[in-house]
Amino acid sequence: MGITRLAAEGVRNLERFEIDPGDGINVVFGENAAGKTSLLEAIYFVSRTRSFRTALPRHMIAAGREGLWVRAEREGHVVGVARDAEGTKVRLDGQDGGSLSEIARRFPVQVINNEHQRLLLDGPEVRRSFLNWAVFHVEPDFQEAWGRYLKALRQRNAALRDQQPKTAWAYDEGLVAAAQAVDALRRQLVELLVPYWLRLVKTWLPDTDLELSYRPGWRSESTLAERLEAQRTLDLQRGFxxxxxxxxxxxxxxxxxxAQHRLSRGQQKLLVIALLLAQAQATKERVGRDLTLLVDDLAAELDRRRRQQVLEEIAGFGGQAFLTALTPTELEPAGGGRWFHVEQGRLRPA
Ligand SMILES: Nc1ncnc2c1ncn2[C@@H]1O[C@H](COP(=O)(O)OP(=O)(O)OP(=O)(O)O)[C@@H](O)[C@H]1O
Known part of the structure; x- marks a missing residue:
């Protein structure tokens, strides 16, 4: 079950609204600048208490207003997130506060937009953060192990910077133990993701020979402990x-x-969508929870056949999805879903 009721006020150009989304596909259509992405942003905000468009949540507050709020109901839980000059406030089931990771788990969302091509084109940091986020959703132990690893790494790096080798090597044991836990959880997730991803790319991109592999962060012919030992001089020289x-x-x-050097823009988009849908599937399979998919401008860069194939996959996934489109015909195959029209910030069931 996805979000069954959604209400918001003060989000960008959107007028106050309250809607009852469907459990499957929800298409939000309207002209350029009508407010479609702003609606997806509001849904994202209630799950993650931040925006996927701006690092500064105050940019989301409608011009001339003091603040915004968004409220969502899902599986008997109600979460409300408000933002004003004093900061962001969260209410879960009528109680102030509430852990942000608890809310992110109860109201899990996945954005799929054109920005995501960065997963392919940018440096490893963006893929690592995708990986961490995906593991976080399916492996409850990951957050603790990753936190433990980062702490040991910070301490070791501080000692390396200070040219204190004995202090630095003293962290190796703890670092390696946490690293093994992080690595094992990441591997499990990748093993779950890859078959879904491969099935999708083989269907959508049949003429390409695509592979996805996990690189743990050290050469696979040695253990991390061996690698750290062999690299001590280099670590000291570089201070990290x-x-x-x-x-x-x-x-x-x-x-x-x-792959980034071999694929067209449309192919890159399909590869990345396949990865994000594989993550949604893996989450469903592992923890039985559907991510609400927020799919912005699916039609861009995709031909009609590919668009239809992706839509069929999203529909077959069975979870809740919000898709934006300029016109209703752009996403015709989603005929069975629920439709919303947004016009100059006014959102209505269509
Ligand atoms: N803080 C704000 N207050 C009021 N309006 C805003 C604010 N931030 C952005 N806008 C305006 O909100 C409008 C809706 O933007 P949005 O990106 O949601 O449109 P869209 O329907 O997704 O358009 P497109 O199809 O062009 O992507 C734009 O005209 C934008 O300038």
Missing amino acids: TNSGPHRADLAFRCGGLD
Whole structure:
């Protein structure tokens, strides 16, 4: 079950609204600048207490207003998130406060937009953060292990910066233990993701020879403990730890080369959508929870057939999805879903 009621006020150009989204596909259509992405942003905000468009939540507050709020109901829980000059306030089931990770777990969302091509085109940091976020949703132990690893890494790096080798090496044991836990959880997730991802890319991009592999952050022919030992001089010279899960990455290859150099824009988009849908599937399979998919401007860069294939996959996924479109015909195959029209900030069931 997804979000069954959604209300908000003061979000960008949107007038106050209250809607009852459907459990499957919800199409939000309207002209440029009508407020479609702002609606997805409001849904994201109630789950993650931040925006996917801006690092500054105050940019989301409608011009001339003091603040905004968004409220969502899902599976008997109500979460409300408000933002004003004093900051962000969260209420879960009528109680002030509430842990942000608890809310993110209860109201899980996944954005799929054109920005996501960065997962393929940017450096490893963006893929690592995707990986961490995906593992967080399915492995309750990950947050603790990753926190423990980062703490040991910070301490080790501080000692390396201060040229205190004995102090630095004293952290190795704890660092390696936390690294093994992080690595094992990431591997489990990748093993879950890859078959879904492969099925999708083979259907959508049948003429490409695509592979996805996990790189743990150190050379696979040695253990991390061995690697740290072998790299001590380098670590001291550079003043930081050169190997470990903080250097992990996902590698997309096409015909044996980096996929980003071989794929067209549309192909890149499909590869990334396949990854995000694989994550949604993995979460469903592992913890039985559907991520609410927020799909902005699916039609851009995709031909009609590919668009339809993606839509069928999203519909088949069975969870809740919000998709934006300029016109209702753009996403015709979603005929069975619920439709909303947004016009100059006014959102109405269509
Ligand atoms: N803080 C704000 N207050 C009021 N209006 C805003 C604010 N921030 C952005 N806007 C305006 O809100 C409008 C809706 O933007 P949004 O990105 O939601 O449109 P959209 O329907 O997704 O458009 P497109 O199809 O072009 O992507 C834009 O005209 C934008 O300038």
